[in-house]
Amino acid sequence: MNDIALPSPEPLDTSTMAGKTFGFVAMGTNDIFPGIAxxxxxxxxxxxxxxKYVESESSPDSAAQALRTMVNQGVSAILMGAYESDLVKSAAIEAEQAGIPLISTLTGSTEPVLANGQVGTVNSSAKDTGKAQADYALAKTNCELNGIMVFTSVGVTTALHNDGFKEEVAELCPDCKVESIDVDNSNPSSVVGQISTAIQRDPSINALMASWDGWVPFEVQAAKAVGYDLVKENPSDQELMILGAVGSDSTVEFAMQNGVAMSTLPPPSELVGWYSADALMRAVSGATPPITYAFSEKIVDDSNWGSAPLDPSVYPTLPDYQEVFKTAWGQ
Structure with a gap:
């Protein structure tokens, strides 16, 4: 299983940080943002x-308005959750004009948009996660993959994951097949019918992949609807593997209990919060862009996910990370 090595922070003088206020504007809600905050x-x-932490509605306009509010409140730097500065360009320019640097997180890209005041990012690479999931799928199907990938084009992270998966399969197994289903984010359960139709059209489909674990329950439902059994490797007639990604305690517990083959786990959200704080302070300190912390996600399956509740030791982590950061910050 993939080994994870997380970056250690370089020394940073934080003696001038006392009394400063930083902002975190998240676009939408999920179970990761509060942990980062x-x-x-x-x-x-x-x-x-x-x-100062605020969750806006899941739209660029709402995120831009929340960003402007932070700018008007005079924060020192702003963390943007699930979007880059080009998505809220006019508000980001206002932040830049006010001398407020921007850092992104949870966008799925480790190459930040270095424009409109944005100077860095704290992210897992969604493309790399897609490639890791593809490697797993190819290994467990003996390079006889004929699968369906579920993603949504309105979510940049899932779109990048889809791209990474398909690129890896095309390179390593040109004869393998992958059909991508672009989910209507306002009606995610519709994917059940789309998958069922695809399998009826091609009964040799042997794997269902999700670019985000939130779609895995619908894939399980679709498999049951067409009468296919779930297996964890070497699927044969009327058998399917289901492979998730970007999981959490609850989604991995569902996977464990429902015959799902694998998922991936990002670093704990609280740890991402410490990296984010470090990046914000480096931005204020005038560090040369890009300020980047890049992570890999941990593959989890029967070999290491243990039993519910999920063993925290499964997560990639930086031992005693609070003390590691405090030492780097001269405390």
Whole structure:
């Protein structure tokens, strides 16, 4: 299973951070943003700074308005959750004109948009996660993959994952087949019918992939609807493998209990919060862009996910990371 090595922070003088306020504007809601906010809050409080956190609605206009509010409140730097500066260009330019640097997270790209005041990113690579999932699928099907990938084009992270998966399969197994289904994000359950129709059209389909674990329950439902059994390797007639990605405790528990073959796990959200706080402070300190922290996700399956509740040791981590950061910050 893939080994994970997380980056260690370089030394940073945080003696001027006391009294500063930083912002975190997340576009939409999920179970990851609050953990990032908690981690960043704890990290910034350790140097005498604070974090203002707000979740906007899932639209660029709402995120832009929240960004402007942070700018008007005079924060020192802003973390953008699930979007880059080019998606909220006019608001980002206002931040840049006010001398407020921007950092992105949860966009799926480790190559930040270095424009409109954005100077860095704290991210897992969605493309690399897609490639890792593809490697797993090819290995477990003996390079006889005929699969369906579920993603949504309105979610940049899932679109990048889809691209990475298909690129890897095309390179390593040109004879393998992958059909991508672009989910209507406003009606995710519709994918059940789309998958069922695809399997009826091609009964040799042997794997269902999700670019995000939130779609795995619908894939399980679709497999049951067409009467296929779930297996974890070497699927034969009327058998399917289901492969998830970008999981959490709850989604991996579902996978464990419902015959899903694998998923991936990002670093704990609180740890991402500490990296994010570090990046924000480096931006304020005038570090040369890009300020980048890039992660890989951990593949989890029967070999290492243990039993519910999920063993925290499965996650990639940086041992005693709070002390690692505090030492780098001269505490």
């Amino acid at each position: 908690d981690g960043a809050t704890e990290a910034l409080e350790s140097v005498g700074a604070e974090l």
